[in-house]
Structure formats: structure tokens, C-alpha cells
Amino acid sequence: ISKDILESAKGPALTLDGQRIKLYINAGLSADTDVAAGQGADGVGLYRTEVPFMLANRFPGEEEQFRLYSHVLSRYPGLPVTLRTLDVGGDKPLPYLPIKEDNPFLGWRGIRITLDQPDIFLIQLKAMLRAHQQQGNLQILLPMISSISEVDEAIRLLRQAHFELCDSLGDFPLPQVGVMVEVPAALYLLPALAGRVQFVSVGSNDLTQYLLAVDRNNPRVADLFSPFHPAVVQALAQIQRQCGELGLPVSVCGELAGEVMGITLLLALGYRQLSMNASQVARAKHLLKRLSLGELDDLKAAILDSKDADELSWQLHQPLSSAG
Numbered sequence: 344i345s346k347d348i349l350e351s352a353k354g355p356a357l358t359l360d361g362q363r364i365k366l367y368i369n370a371g372l373s374a375d376t377d378v379a380a381g382q383g384a385d386g387v388g389l390y391r392t393e394v395p396f397m398l399a400n401r402f403p404g405e406e407e408q409f410r411l412y413s414h415v416l417s418r419y420p421g422l423p424v425t426l427r428t429l430d431v432g433g434d435k436p437l438p439y440l441p442i443k444e445d446n447p448f449l450g451w452r453g454i455r456i457t458l459d460q461p462d463i464f465l466i467q468l469k470a471m472l473r474a475h476q477q478q479g480n481l482q483i484l485l486p487m488i489s490s491i492s493e494v495d496e497a498i499r500l501l502r503q504a505h506f507e508l509c510d511s512l513g514d515f516p517l518p519q520v521g522v523m524v525e526v527p528a529a530l531y532l533l534p535a536l537a538g539r540v541q542f543v544s545v546g547s548n549d550l551t552q553y554l555l556a557v558d559r560n561n562p563r564v565a566d567l568f569s570p571f572h573p574a575v576v577q578a579l580a581q582i583q584r585q586c587g588e589l590g591l592p593v594s595v596c597g598e599l600a601g602e603v604m605g606i607t608l609l610l611a612l613g614y615r616q617l618s619m620n621a622s623q624v625a626r627a628k629h630l631l632k633r634l635s636l637g638e639l640d641d642l643k644a645a646i647l648d649s650k651d652a653d654e655l656s657w658q659l660h661q662p663l664s665s666a667g
């Protein structure tokens with residue numbers, strides 16, 4: 344990493360025309376390393392709690408989870424830390440919860456598992472809430488939401504856990520709750536979601552996989568997996584526009600949000616909050632300093648008109664080449 348980039352890493356993320364962009368980090372593996380590298384980020388946009396679960400050889404208990412979450416929250420005093428509830432299944436198996444299915448990506452995954460196993464879910468929610476009671480900066484994110492009833496049921500369980508804890512700990516505020524927009528169905532549910540949750544986070548990895556019917560991990564179809572496909576771009580634009588109309592804060596936390604082309608695209612579409620791997624934050628800040636939102640906004644129509652990913656990358660080339 345050059346000195347220039349390290350220098351950019353220090354201050355807040357600003358574009359060439361002085362607009363503030365919020366940059367968050369994705370974490371899960373080693374919170375401490377991520378924290379060290381992510382200094383200067385605006386908080387944690389996605390903490391994948393399944394990672395510590397996958398490294399264990401049994402379900403971690405409430406106390407163990409509480410200590411971990413509380414530690415993560417304590418590293419970002421005053422900044423939001425978004426803990427995503429367990430998102431296993433699909434490509435993320437738990438050794439102690441064997442699942443055998445023909446179509447794991449369309450099967451028992453994410454919120455579907457935790458709602459079917461409320462004991463596991465309640466332990467996790469209680470551990471998260473206790474960490475929040477202590478630290479005060481938790482946001483809870485629900486993965487793989489495809490219907491409103493899932494959100495209602497998850498919030499009902501969260502309130503139940505909160506009610507039980509308030510009995511012993513005294514009253515404390517509920518954390519903000521958000522949902523991942525990563526199953527295409529969620530695109531059509533945004534107005535109903537806006538009445539229930541305080542923010543959404545776009546999971547562009549799964550959104551791309553499910554919109555294009557392309558397995559995100561299958562090398563044979565890797566060429567077809569493109570978040571720059573016009574259908575994905577239209578979906579991203581629609582989510583941003585609708586969330587704006589609904590006053591629902593939105594960020595993007597898929598891989599797209601940490602890559603040069605992806606950042607440029609997302610800014611042009613109007614996104615102002617991005618969550619990325621800790622190692623990408625310094626570079627992203629460096630890039631932002633060279634991009635003008637005014638110039639990107641002028642490109643939006645051409646971007647939405649692009650007929651394929653090649654044409655889109657050609658459109659994005661102009662601001663990027665002037666960014667150097």
C-alpha cells in the first residue's frame with residue numbers, strides 16, 4: 344500500500360466534491376485484525392456471526408456469544424456495529440448441524456433455520472441484547488428475508504428476549520433492526536419492510552446469484568456471475584430509489600461495495616453507505632477523493648441504459664480514468 348493511500352485512510356471518507364460517504368467494514372473472522380485494519384471506518388456494516396459458529400464444534404452458549412459480541416461492540420464505541428443473525432446453510436455448513444438437500448441455496452438457509460429453531464435463535468438474540476445493554480451500539484441484521492411474516496416473527500422473538508432480559512437487567516432500549524435485501528422477493532416488499540425495520544443492507548452477492556440463477560461458487564458459470572449485469576444494476580437502482588422515497592436508510596455489503604468498479608457504480612446509482620472488507624477501506628477512501636458525485640450523477644442514465652456488463656464498464660471507465 345502506497346503512502347498516499349495510507350494518508351487517505353486517516354480522515355473521513357470524502358469525495359472530490361466534498362460529499363461524505365459512510366464506509367463500514369465487513370467482519371467475522373478475526374474481529375481484532377479487522378478492527379486494526381479498519382481504523383477510520385464508520386462502524387461495522389456486517390458482522391457475520393456464522394463465522395465463529397463455523398469454527399466451533401458445538402453451538403456456542405449464550406455466555407460465550409455474549410462475551411464475543413460485547414467485545415466486538417466495545418471496539419467501536421459510539422459507532423454502529425451490525426451483527427447479522429446466524430446465516431448458515433447454503434455454502435456455509437455447520438459441522439454439528441448436518442443438512443442434506445438437493446438445492447442448498449434454495450433450501451434451509453439463514454432466517455429459515457433460526458425461525459424453525461427458536462431455541463438457537465433466542466440464545467443468540469439474548470447474547471446480542473446483553474451486549475447491547477452493556478455497550479449501546481448494536482444493530483441487528485436479519486439474513487435471507489423473503490417474506491414479511493419472517494420479519495414479524497423474528498421481531499416477535501427479539502421482543503420476547505428483550506422482555507425477559509429487562510426483568511433481570513432493568514429496562515434498556517431495543518437495538519435498531521434491519522434486513523438483508525438479497526432474495527429478489529425482498530425488492531417487492533420494501534414498503535412493508537419500511538414500516539417494520541429501521542434500515543436495509545443490500546447483499547449483492549446473493550442478490551446477483553438469485554436474480555441471474557447463477558451459483559455464486561460454481562467455477563463453470565463464474566463468467567455468468569456478474570453484479571454488472573443490467574438486471575442486477577436495475578435492481579440496485581430500484582432499491583436505492585425506493586429506499587430514498589421511503590426514508591429507509593440503505594447500505595450495500597456485498598463484495599461489489601469494496602471494489603473500484605463497484606464503488607463507482609454504487610455511487611452513481613445514489614448509494615452513500617458501503618460496507619467492505621477492512622483491507623479495502625483505505626483504498627476506497629483514496630478512490631473517493633478522486634471521484635465527483637456530480638460527474639457520476641450525470642452518468643446515471645447511460646449506466647441504466649447499458650445493455651450488458653461490457654457497455655457498463657465502458658461507461659464507468661470515464662470517471663475512473665480521470666480519477667487516475
Ligand code: PEP
Pocket residue numbers: 389391430525545546547548549550596597598
Ligand atoms: C451477500 O449475500 O451479498 C452478503 C453480503 O452476505 P453473504 O456473502 O454472507 O451471503
Ligand code: MG
Pocket residue numbers: 525546548549
Ligand atoms: Mg448473503
